[in-house]
Amino acid sequence: MKKLNVTIHFIIRSAVQVIRRFSPVNFLLLLVAGVVNAIGVTIFISPVQLYDSGISGTSILLSQVTPEFLNLSFFLVILNVPLLLFGWRRQGPVFSIYAIFAVCVYAVCAYLITDVLPIDVSIASPLAGTDLFLCALFGGLISGIGSGLAIRYGGAMDGIEVVAVIFAKRLGLTVGTFVMVYNVALYIICGIVMGSWILPLYSIVTYAAASKTVDFMVDGLDSSKSVMIITTRPKEISRAISDELKIGITILDGRGYYSNEEKTILYAVVNRFQTVKTKDLVKNIDPNAYIVITTVADLLHGSKEA
Numbered sequence: 001m002k003k004l005n006v007t008i009h010f011i012i013r014s015a016v017q018v019i020r021r022f023s024p025v026n027f028l029l030l031l032v033a034g035v036v037n038a039i040g041v042t043i044f045i046s047p048v049q050l051y052d053s054g055i056s057g058t059s060i061l062l063s064q065v066t067p068e069f070l071n072l073s074f075f076l077v078i079l080n081v082p083l084l085l086f087g088w089r090r091q092g093p094v095f096s097i098y099a100i101f102a103v104c105v106y107a108v109c110a111y112l113i114t115d116v117l118p119i120d121v122s123i124a125s126p127l128a129g130t131d132l133f134l135c136a137l138f139g140g141l142i143s144g145i146g147s148g149l150a151i152r153y154g155g156a157m158d159g160i161e162v163v164a165v166i167f168a169k170r171l172g173l174t175v176g177t178f179v180m181v182y183n184v185a186l187y188i189i190c191g192i193v194m195g196s197w198i199l200p201l202y203s204i205v206t207y208a209a210a211s212k213t214v215d216f217m218v219d220g221l222d223s224s225k226s227v228m229i230i231t232t233r234p235k236e237i238s239r240a241i242s243d244e245l246k247i248g249i250t251i252l253d254g255r256g257y258y259s260n261e262e263k264t265i266l267y268a269v270v271n272r273f274q275t276v277k278t279k280d281l282v283k284n285i286d287p288n289a290y291i292v293i294t295t296v297a298d299l300l301h302g303s304k305e306a
Helices: 002-022 026-048 052-065 073-087 093-116 132-154 159-165 173-192 198-219 234-245 275-285
Strands: 224-233 249-253 262-271 290-295
Touching: 002 290, 026 052, 026 132, 052 073, 052 173, 073 093, 073 159, 073 290, 132 198, 132 234, 132 249, 159 173, 159 262, 173 275, 224 234, 224 275, 234 262, 262 275, 275 290
Parallel strands: none
Antiparallel strands: 224 262, 224 290, 249 262
């Protein structure tokens, strides 16, 4: 009995700890993400038989070749939820629940738009008609906004990304390459099944527009760059960068592997407009300096009081 009580107490305490990690704001924004994604897919993409990427595109194809009662919303839930639950252990309960919530909102809104609301999406887009390029472009942009919002606020809109995280490394692929291979295979199958390559080719435009929009939503317009400078004139370069760009610099000690010489490494974070200026400043002072510039995925500022 005592062991049972301890087990129950542990489960309750663990559940409380998990619940505290959820944010009402995140749920609200994931709700918005699901609605936006549904608008992009059901108003622009699926009416003209274009295909979204990942499980969403797979669901569109399956809804076209199966009986009418097996609609897009049905396949979105039946395919995505098991994949998201499969990634529970790897991604954690918070991500999985956020993602399942976003997918369910997407599925419900897709059902409302296609089967309940007085909007005719049976043969053409209500806004772009049958213009495939406009449907592909704006469908990709809008669904990309929804997917980007979902990722930015802790969830996901497609279970294929979870599968990619789990299996890509085992197959010797990056996550991005895994998703791309899946989508290329999907579009080839769509072309074979539908007997036309026009729609799958336009769907690539949708995929490209959505992918770039997701990057914009996640990283932002003013993406930062980290700059690492290996130089023999650290003081002059630090002073020049600090005076010209008004940014902070971290000085690190290093040692060359082959030469065994002491090296000084300067590390700074600049915005996209300061990158060229930084390279010019460094090269004017030390033409032999070694510069590495990489994109910063996220930038968090600590408290000034810390």
